[in-house]
Amino acid sequence: MSSLVIRNGMIAGATSLEMGDVLVVDGTIVETGEISSVPSGVAVVDAEGCWVGPGFVDLHTHLREPGREEAETIESGARAGAIGGFTALVAMPNTEPALDSVALVSYVLERGARTVLDIAVAGAITVGRAGERLAPMGELAALGVRLFTDDGTGVQDPSLMRRALTYAAPLGVRLAQHCEDESLASNGTMNEGAISSRLGLIGRPALAEELMVMRDIELVRLTGGALHFLHLSTARSLALVHEAQRQGLRVTFEVAPHHFTLDESACEGFDPIFKVHPPLRSAADVLALREALRSGMVDAVATDHAPHAPELKDLAFDEAPAGMLGLEHAASLTLEALGGGSDVALRFFELLSRGPARIAQLRKSDAHPRHSSHGGSLVAGEDANIVVFDPRARWHVDADGLQSRARNTPYHGRELLGRVRATVAKGQLIVNEGLLI
Amino acid sequence: MIDSIRGQSLLTLEGLSARALVEILDTAETFVEVQSRTVKKVPALKGRVVASLFFEESTRTRLSFETAAKRLSADVLSLAVASSSVKKGESLRDTITTIDALGIDAVVMRHQSSGAALQVSRYVPHVRVVNAGDGQHQHPTQGLLDVFTVRQILAERHDTTGQESGAELFEGLHVLIVGDVRHSRVARSDIQAYTALGAQVKIAAPGTLLPVDMQEWPVTLADDFSEALEWADVVGLLRLQHERGSGSFVPSLAEFTATYGLTMERARRLRSETIIMHPGPMNRGVEIDSKVADLPSAVIARQVTNGVPVRMAALYLSVAGLKEDGAA
Structure with a gap:
């Protein structure tokens, strides 16, 4: 394989930020710190x-494959992830058909292995995400699936959950x-409140989310199970x-960047680009998320990256x-929310890398052999999944310039702080100078 | 606040000042006279093309708008798109760009989804969009024809004309809006029109038919329906849209009638000069007793008649205002 050295960066280790270099040989970090003798012929970042x-x-x-390849494929989603500094993605199972069997999960894992990133899979909890009977979680766990969800909707039946x-x-x-109780949220298209009432849009109340959070906390207490709450959006x-x-x-x-950067007032213009479930919430909720x-x-920032073909976002709002x-903009938005400055660096990597790697079981200690390890401390012996992030770069989001097949970004034209300069995934330099190699 | 709709799309009454509203009402008044002529036409929009695009069928509103456009000498393209755009697999953007390609100056649009008219105005910014009702959001020309009708009646009583009175007859006027406010685009437009002109608006409805959050609305809630009826100078009834599921927000239509219907018994509590209005189509026997609908104080037919000059005014100001103001 190849060798590369990352020169003169501020290395975000487990507990501190220190100047230094990182030498990667054959997919593994072999040395960090001040490296005086770099072998010749080594690529330099x-x-x-x-x-x-x-x-x-x-x-x-949401990688959309299989079923909605016009919006995204595993390959295009991986490229979008690489540009955004991601080295591993957990593919959501609400594809068509849903990822609820060994054959379908294997398909995504095999396709994923051919991309530049590590693609892990979240399996469906119920067959077809229909909320009626359990999917074969044991068989899928044997393939390395570590997360299960019916995301898109929650499991409504408390007994089944x-x-x-x-x-x-x-x-x-x-x-x-x-978390959204469909009997409270169904048909709703934006956050329920003064704005939805004025716009004549049916609301999805905060209570629809909170009620399911309450229920599931009690179910976890009852069963002793483990549960991850996706995209929580209210204080x-x-x-x-x-x-x-x-x-x-x-x-x-986890919280999603749109929930801590945009509030329900974005729906005033009835632009479906701002339609999302759970919906953009009140300004007070946004502030609470940022404060948290x-x-x-x-525990983690997660994107809820949800590509849709352009014509579908040209329909009426409801x-x-x-x-x-x-x-492609999650890291910048996270930095902005944290307030910038080098003292937030460790928190930044905790939210975007170490926290999620722990939840997805993708660390050196628990990663399934089919994946390399993520969320590490940047020390010798670790798999080389590294991001080089410039916290002072400014850039403008251009919907037509994204790697995703879709264009439904709510941040088109917005200036963001902080940009990925280089991404090393599975030991390979795949993004340099902010461009895919 | 917007002080004139000249050269602008008419998407909502939200944000229109009393001045902008009075301009429309005054313009409409000049068009009333046209209706009584042998030749019921003015050349104001001659050579202009107005498309009427009804995603949700409404024969009455469509006829009213098309009559208005024709009396202004506009060419009217009437497009039947009542079947859902989604079912046909065509996006709102594709539908409007296709129609725009035929060469149009304005589009009169009715859609079952809130906000659709605003979306369309973004897709074709050079076309004037007149909202003929979008979901549960707005029905601007209905709001306008309601205040126009009230002003006309009050002016007659005061032996003046609407134009001379401007907005002053609305000052302190008591307007009671009754029924399914929650799902009503008419209520949203009415409330904005009445309050901008200086009237006081009260709402009477069961809690489930009120919008979820009305704190910002310039209205008060009626504690007692009977007292509110005595208070009212104008009673605006709303259609209970049980065909869209509003019926499930009350235990039964009979109970709604018993608690909030304008029955004969309740109508007797009204003062003789109180004006009774309904945007139609009425559910006789539900929100309004059949006999009440036929009382002289019920001006429902007059509302329909006034729809034409008010829509002429909206189209005229929106479309013809274009070049005079040099707006792009």
Whole structure:
């Protein structure tokens, strides 16, 4: 294989940020610190002024393959991830058909292995995500599946969710829930409140999310299971999960960049680009999420990258599908929320890499052999999944310039702070100078 | 606040000042006279093309708009797209760009989805869009014809004309809106029109038919329906849209009638001069008793008649205002 050296960066180790170089040989980090003798013929990545840390891990990517390849493929999604600094993605199972069998999960894993990134798979909790009977979680766990979710919707039936938690517990896997009670949220297209009332749009109340969070916390208490809450979007949801964590329950949660950067007022113009489930919430919720990010009270940032073909976002607001792109700007938005500056670097890598790698079981200690390890400390002996991130670069989001097949970014034209300069995934330099190689 | 809709699309009444509303009402008043002529036409929009695009069928509103456009001498392209755009697999953008390619100056649009008219105005910014009702959001010309009708009646009583009175007859006027406000685009437009002109608006409805959050709305809730009826100078009833599921927001239509219907018994509590309005089509026997609908104080037919000059005014100001103002 190849060798490369990352020069003069600020290396984000487990506990500190220090100037230095990183030497990668044959897919493994062999030396970090000040490296005086670099073998000749080694590729050099200039990391002057940049943070060098573990590659980002996305717990929540909709790769759309199989079934919706016009919106995204495993390959195009991996490229979008690479540009965004990700070295591993967890593919969500709400494809067509849903990822609920050995054949379908194997298909995505095999396709994923041919891309530039590590593609892990989240399996469906129920067959066809129909919420009626359990998918073969044991068989899928044997393939290396570590997360199960019916994302797109939550498991509505509390009895079935209880059974799923009980069944999953001894398998060493974690369930992940899209929390929205459909009887409260169904037909709703934006956050319920003053704005939805004025616009004549049916609301999806915060309570639809919070009620399922409450229910699932109690089911975790009852079963002793492990549960990850996907894209929590309200202050109350976070408070509920924090309290459960204090009580020692095995619950984790993620927040998505759109929920901590955009509020419900974005829907004023009826542009379906801002339609997402759970919906963009109140300004107060956005502030609460940002405060939680800054104070270290969030386990992971996850994108909920949801590509849709352009024509579907040209439908009327209530007819258009929900979801927005995330991979290519998640890191910048996270940095912006943290407030910039080098003192946030370790928190930044915790949120985007180490936290999610822990939840997805992609670390050196627990990664399935089919994947390399992520979320490391940048020390010798680790697999080389590294991002070089320039926290001072400014750039403009251009929907037509994205690697994703889709264009449904809500940030088109917006100036963002912080940009990926280089990505090393599975030992290979795949992005340099902000461009795919 | 917007002080004139000249050269602008008419998507919502939100944000229109009293001045902008009065300009439309005054313009409409000049068109009333046209209706009584032998030749019911003015050349104001001669050579202009107005497309009427009804994704949700409404024969009455469509006829009213098309009559208005024809009386302004515009050429009318009437397009039947009542079947869902989704079912046909065509996006809103593709539908409007195709129609725009035929060469149009304005589009009158009705859609079952809130916000559709605003979306279309973004896709074809050079075309004036007149919203003929979008989902549960707005129905601007209905709001305008309602305030026009009220002003016309009050002006007659005061032996003046609407134009001379401007907005002053609305000052302190008591307007009671009754029924399914939650799902009503008419209510949203009415409330904005009445309050911008200086009227006080009260709402009477069961809690489930109120919008979820009305804190920002410039209205008060009626504690007692009977007292509110005595208070009212104008009672605006709304259609209970049970065909769209509004029926499930109340235990039964009979209970709705018993609690919030304008029955004969309740109508007797109204003062003799109180005006009764309904945007149609009425559910006789549900929100309004059949006999009440036929009382002289019920001006439902007059609302329909006034729809034409008001829509002429909206189209005229929106489309013809274009070049005079040099707007792009």
